[in-house]
Amino acid sequence: MDRPDSQNDDTACIRTQVEQSGEREHSVPMFMTSSFTFNDAEQARALFAQEEEGNIYSRFTNPNVEEFVEKMCALEGVEEGLATASGMAAVFTTFAAHLEQGDEVLASRYLFGSTHKLLTQVFPKWGISHTYGDIHDLSEWEDLVTPETKFVYVETPSNPTVDLIDLEWMGTFCDRHDLIYIVDNCFASPVLQKPAQYGADIIIHSATKYIDGQGRGVGGVVVGNEEYLEPIQSFARHSGPALSPFNAWMFSKSLETLDVRMEKHSRSALDVAQHLQEREDVKFVRYPFLESHPQYELAQKQMSGGGGILSFAVEGGIERGARFLDALEMCSLTANLGDSRTIATHPASTTHSKLTEDERRAVGILPGLVRVSVGLEAPEDIKADLDQALDRSAQ
Numbered sequence: 001m002d003r004p005d006s007q008n009d010d011t012a013c014i015r016t017q018v019e020q021s022g023e024r025e026h027s028v029p030m031f032m033t034s035s036f037t038f039n040d041a042e043q044a045r046a047l048f049a050q051e052e053e054g055n056i057y058s059r060f061t062n063p064n065v066e067e068f069v070e071k072m073c074a075l076e077g078v079e080e081g082l083a084t085a086s087g088m089a090a091v092f093t094t095f096a097a098h099l100e101q102g103d104e105v106l107a108s109r110y111l112f113g114s115t116h117k118l119l120t121q122v123f124p125k126w127g128i129s130h131t132y133g134d135i136h137d138l139s140e141w142e143d144l145v146t147p148e149t150k151f152v153y154v155e156t157p158s159n160p161t162v163d164l165i166d167l168e169w170m171g172t173f174c175d176r177h178d179l180i181y182i183v184d185n186c187f188a189s190p191v192l193q194k195p196a197q198y199g200a201d202i203i204i205h206s207a208t209k210y211i212d213g214q215g216r217g218v219g220g221v222v223v224g225n226e227e228y229l230e231p232i233q234s235f236a237r238h239s240g241p242a243l244s245p246f247n248a249w250m251f252s253k254s255l256e257t258l259d260v261r262m263e264k265h266s267r268s269a270l271d272v273a274q275h276l277q278e279r280e281d282v283k284f285v286r287y288p289f290l291e292s293h294p295q296y297e298l299a300q301k302q303m304s305g306g307g308g309i310l311s312f313a314v315e316g317g318i319e320r321g322a323r324f325l326d327a328l329e330m331c332s333l334t335a336n337l338g339d340s341r342t343i344a345t346h347p348a349s350t351t352h353s354k355l356t357e358d359e360r361r362a363v364g365i366l367p368g369l370v371r372v373s374v375g376l377e378a379p380e381d382i383k384a385d386l387d388q389a390l391d392r393s394a395q
């Protein structure tokens with residue numbers, strides 16, 4: 001799988017492949033095997049002693065998983081990675097591998113619901129605490145660092161309000177305080193945003209979203225340079241959050257089209273956002289590449305496209321919002337995002353229902369907020385479905 005130095009990332013996503021098996025196959029086969037055989041007892045010993053490189057057991061390594069991880073490392077511009085059974089397994093494994101009793105996490109308040117749940121209800125059981133910082137007032141972060149702070153954890157754009165964090169500012173801040181800088185890059189994908197360029201030490205993805213891109217498989221991946229990844233890989237080897245070879249094969253295949261998919265998701269989402277913004281019954285639309293987004297300049301600086309997610313609020317509150325969702329004919333009502341099919345979600349009652357009403361309000365998740373993951377259908381058909389549902393729900 002040696003990659004020429006001159007190769008571009010999108011080429012690496014297509015051309016990084018496991019060695020041919022001897023059948024002269026053009027596309028990579030699936031290695032659906034729990035374990036790998038040893039030539040003799042000496043090789044078994046050497047592999048276990050890590051004196052020789054090679055596969056032993058698919059909880060540790062597997063060729064399909066390795067191929068997927070290599071592609072993600074190429075895209076994010078880092079050295080090492082670990083693929084996991086879900087995005088949350090990637091988050092959990094990262095925290096569990098690095099943190100010790102007494103450590104503190106300084107995180108953005110704008111987090112995915114399950115990450116918030118880990119910080120507020122799971123890690124405190126092991127003596128790991130957290131503090132939330134406001135992403136719109138970065139000056140307050142200086143006062144939130146304590147001698148126990150070890151991690152800074154941020155998501156940008158955030159789920160579901162698409163608020164942004166200044167990745168460069170945060171990189172300098174983490175350097176100044178010697179903190180491990182972690183970015184959940186799930187909404188942008190490495191095609192639109194590369195946090196390592198701004199100093200991120202660890203980058204996390206739910207592969208379930210744009211990496212799979214077609215709503216078929218659950219998985220996750222965490223990447224970064226060796227210093228930060230080695231403890232995570234070692235923890236995972238024994239705690240077992242491994243990704244299945246089948247899902248790794250599927251994600252690796254999907255990465256071949258990530259670049260073109262993200263381009264269309266971004267183009268269509270901007271079109272839909274501009275369209276919704278013109279409707280009088282839409283209170284506001286949030287989309288990073290919409291000029292009305294309060295952080296439009298920052299989006300232009302750190303993202304090469306706005307991505308596929310927007311959120312908006314309708315006039316008429318939660319009841320109208322519910323009628324709107326029920327009136328959709330083509331768009332799917334489901335809790336996923338990053339799919340080829342357009343999806344509408346009501347975050348307050350689904351993805352962010354784990355937060356209290358006050359916690360949701362603090363991060364802009366109003367009761368009537370709708371999140372749309374703009375898919376790869378013709379944008380005219382997406383707009384037509386949203387329009388008819390808005391019209392019908394007004395009555």
Ligand code: PLP
Pocket residue numbers: 086087088089112114155159184186187205206207208218219220
């Ligand atoms: N991070 C973000 C920003 C997400 O939106 C999600 C899921 O929606 C996750 C992490 C968790 O990923 P998974 O559902 O694959 O565990």
